Amino acid sequence: MVTYEINVLREKLEKQILSNEPYEEIYRTSTEIDKLLTKYYKNNELSERI
Numbered sequence: 001m002v003t004y005e006i007n008v009l010r011e012k013l014e015k016q017i018l019s020n021e022p023y024e025e026i027y028r029t030s031t032e033i034d035k036l037l038t039k040y041y042k043n044n045e046l047s048e049r050i
Contacts, residue, residue: 002040009033 013029 002036002043006033006036006040009036 009029009032013026013033016026016029
C-alpha cells in the first residue's frame with residue numbers, strides 16, 4: 001500500500017514541477033514522499049529480520 005501512495009505522490013510531484021507550481025507546494029509533496037519512503041524502508045527492513 002505504501003508503494004502505491006509513493007507512486008501517486010511521485011506523479012503529483014512531476015505534474016507540479018512541469019506546471020511550475022509554487023515551490024512550497026512542490027516541497028510539501030516532496031517531504032510527503034520522503035516520509036513514505038522512510039516508512040517503506042523501515043517496514044522492509046523489519047520484514048527481512050524476521
